[in-house]
Amino acid sequence: MISEYAFLATGAGLVGLALLRLATSADLLMRVLGLNVLAVGIAMLLLVSGMGASGTDAVPQAFVLTGIVVLVGVTAVLLALAERIAEDRDE
Amino acid sequence: MLPVFDVVLAAAILVSAALALWVRDRIAAVSGFLVTGLLVSLSWLRLGAPDVALAEAAIGAGLTGALLLRSAHRIPCAPSKALPPSLWCAAGALAIAISGAIVWTVTSFGAAPVYPSLVADNLPESGAQNPVTAVLLNFRAWDTLLEIAVLFVALTVVIMVAPARPRTAPLGPLVQPFARVLLPLTVLIGGHLLWQGGHAPGGAFQAGAVLAGGAIALGLSGVIGSKLTRQNGLALLAIAGLAIFALAALAAEVLTGALLGYPAGEAKTWIIAIESALTLSIAATLFLLFFGPAERH
Numbered sequence: 456m457i458s459e460y461a462f463l464a465t466g467a468g469l470v471g472l473a474l475l476r477l478a479t480s481a482d483l484l485m486r487v488l489g490l491n492v493l494a495v496g497i498a499m500l501l502l503v504s505g506m507g508a509s510g511t512d513a514v515p516q517a518f519v520l521t522g523i524v525v526l527v528g529v530t531a532v533l534l535a536l537a538e539r540i541a542e543d544r545d546e
Numbered sequence: 547m548l549p550v551f552d553v554v555l556a557a558a559i560l561v562s563a564a565l566a567l568w569v570r571d572r573i574a575a576v577s578g579f580l581v582t583g584l585l586v587s588l589s590w591l592r593l594g595a596p597d598v599a600l601a602e603a604a605i606g607a608g609l610t611g612a613l614l615l616r617s618a619h620r621i622p623c624a625p626s627k628a629l630p631p632s633l634w635c636a637a638g639a640l641a642i643a644i645s646g647a648i649v650w651t652v653t654s655f656g657a658a659p660v661y662p663s664l665v666a667d668n669l670p671e672s673g674a675q676n677p678v679t680a681v682l683l684n685f686r687a688w689d690t691l692l693e694i695a696v697l698f699v700a701l702t703v704v705i706m707v708a709p710a711r712p713r714t715a716p717l718g719p720l721v722q723p724f725a726r727v728l729l730p731l732t733v734l735i736g737g738h739l740l741w742q743g744g745h746a747p748g749g750a751f752q753a754g755a756v757l758a759g760g761a762i763a764l765g766l767s768g769v770i771g772s773k774l775t776r777q778n779g780l781a782l783l784a785i786a787g788l789a790i791f792a793l794a795a796l797a798a799e800v801l802t803g804a805l806l807g808y809p810a811g812e813a814k815t816w817i818i819a820i821e822s823a824l825t826l827s828i829a830a831t832l833f834l835l836f837f838g839p840a841e842r843h
Contacts, residue, residue, distance in 0.1 A: 458552035465556040471645035478637040481624040511594035513677035514661040528700030531835035
């Protein structure tokens with residue numbers, strides 16, 4: 456019970472920290488990093504709410520797995536775009 | 547004893563995430579993110595989700611950390627203008643309100659979950675004993691097909707944007723011993739995770755990420771020459787996963803009349819065939835997402 460609340464607070468805390476950073480930073484790399492922390496927080500919340508007496512619910516686990524893979528694709532695209540923006544500014 | 551461990555772990559995750567988000571040095575920020583990812587994967591083990599913990603350690607911490615490190619010095623720092631305190635307070639209040647609302651929603655939500663019994667009832671026919679693999683490749687295979695399509699779209703965008711290739715640092719005489727250890731280990735762990743996915747934690751995504759991680763390490767140390775990564779074969783391999791999965795979906799439609807409804811009794815064969823193709827394709831996709839496509843024209 457204590458563990459569940461600790462991880463619930465962690466998930467909510469990660470979401471809050473990431474949102475605060477996203478709202479107050481103009482740095483492109485830090486924004487991508489913040490987006491990743493936000494996603495980890497949300498995944499943590501999904502897993503905590505899927506916990507039950509007979510083990511963790513498999514459906515939210517599959518959601519989180521899908522989310523992790525989609526997120527790495529999104530991160531790669533955002534970083535490629537940010538690098539291209541930086542190059543165009545230099546020219 | 548374990549609740550104490552969990553509370554310490556939870557606090558450590560929050561502290562390392564705050565460090566990652568606010569430390570000034572970028573390499574330190576990315577390192578903080580890596581540590582956060584590994585601690586989070588440890589906490590997900592404690593939450594009874596080893597499949598997801600493996601994926602977070604390999605993809606969420608490992609590959610995303612490598613991508614961020616690659617870009618750390620290529621994206622210039624934004625000119626840091628100090629925000630007015632009123633904006634800071636407003637953003638802080640909003641973030642705290644959202645976190646509080648989340649905690650309140652999760653704790654006050656009392657409905658009994660409906661999925662566990664459904665998954666348990668249908669598990670014997672699914673062709674996989676691991677419930678997460680059963681959900682990913684049988685019950686909700688449609689989601690996984692679209693997820694592979696998302697990876698394909700991401701690869702397409704990266705190929706069109708064509709970021710500069712990362713600089714490799716040849717290891718010199720150390721290359722041979724390094725590759726001799728790394729290559730067999732990567733293939734062994736990747737293959738083991740893939741095969742194990744049917745009945746224990748593991749699966750195509752974790753296996754693909756391990757293969758990609760090994761390939762990226764070999765690429766950065768100059769073992770995999772740039773000639774190889776410049777060939778179109780790797781891009782074709784990356785696309786093959788989506789193609790094979792889509793073909794399997796259509797074949798299942800013809801055979802059973804349901805999209806991705808595998809013929810009864812043969813589900814295991816179908817799942818292993820699809821997962822094997824996905825593993826290689828995911829590894830190639832992640833490798834290309836890191837190294838970028840061929841030289842810019």
